[in-house]
Amino acid sequence: GNSVTQMEGPVTLSEEAFLTINCTYTATGYPSLFWYVQYPGEGLQLLLKATKADDKGSNKGFEATYRKETTSFHLEKGSVQVSDSAVYFCAAITQGGSEKLVFGKGMKLTVNP
Amino acid sequence: AAGVIQSPRHLIKEKRETATLKCYPIPRHDTVYWYQQGPGQDPQFLISFYEKMQSDKGSIPDRFSAQQFSDYHSELNMSSLELGDSALYFCASSRRTGGRSPLHFGNGTRLTVT
Numbered sequence: 001g002n003s004v005t006q007m008e009g010p011v012t013l014s015e016e017a018f019l020t021i022n023c024t025y026t027a028t029g030y031p032s033l034f035w036y037v038q039y040p041g042e043g044l045q046l047l048l049k050a051t052k053a054d055d056k057g058s059n060k061g062f063e064a065t066y067r068k069e070t071t072s073f074h075l076e077k078g079s080v081q082v083s084d085s086a087v088y089f090c091a092a093i094t095q096g097g098s099e100k101l102v103f104g105k106g107m108k109l110t111v112n113p
Numbered sequence: 114a115a116g117v118i119q120s121p122r123h124l125i126k127e128k129r130e131t132a133t134l135k136c137y138p139i140p141r142h143d144t145v146y147w148y149q150q151g152p153g154q155d156p157q158f159l160i161s162f163y164e165k166m167q168s169d170k171g172s173i174p175d176r177f178s179a180q181q182f183s184d185y186h187s188e189l190n191m192s193s194l195e196l197g198d199s200a201l202y203f204c205a206s207s208r209r210t211g212g213r214s215p216l217h218f219g220n221g222t223r224l225t226v227t
Contacts, residue, residue, distance in 0.1 A: 036218075042220060043203060043219055046215050046217065101205070103155040105155045
């Protein structure tokens with residue numbers, strides 16, 4: 001089955017710092033990859049996605065590139081804001097296989113002014 | 114745009130009671146998923162339905178059951194509640210027919226068992 005391993009944190013950064021959250025996956029076949037964000041007290045929101053190798057997902061200044069050779073989907077943002085404080089989950093789902101989305105453990109990010 | 118609707122938002126039950134959580138997927142989405150998220154944990158898959166039939170099963174206790182109705186809404190029924198069932202329960206929907214769409218999650222139901 002699929003599995004996702006990501007940095008767990010928690011991580012505290014200053015505003016405008018560079019962010020990287022590592023994520024690697026193990027899957028049979030070629031998974032679609034996602035980053036979800038969970039703001040305090042809220043549900044899971046899709047942040048970005050990539051469905052095939054070398055795809056780059058981007059949204060709200062965040063980016064992640066599907067790297068098949070390293071089975072990775074690292075999340076990056078060049079300049080974080082206080083409003084980016086949240087928990088970030090990497091997730092994977094395999095085409096044609098079990099349809100369930102598998103999550104990493106999540107990483108709590110706190111951005112200080 | 115319409116989102117996944119879950120009700121209730123909060124639910125407090127006592128041990129050994131029963132609870133029913135409801136989920137209304139995004140219109141035209143044919144697949145519903147249920148996840149359980151304990152405090153500080155990642156969401157754990159419970160069960161999913163595609164076109165009203167169970168399509169996959171995860172770590173769902175035998176005390177729990179779920180179904181998807183003809184209007185595609187889904188209900189998660191939880192009996193003999195235990196303290197450890199206290200968690201945030203998410204429903205998600207997607208459209209599988211014609212190519213998979215990403216899972217869209219509701220805001221969850223926070224269940225507290227006392």
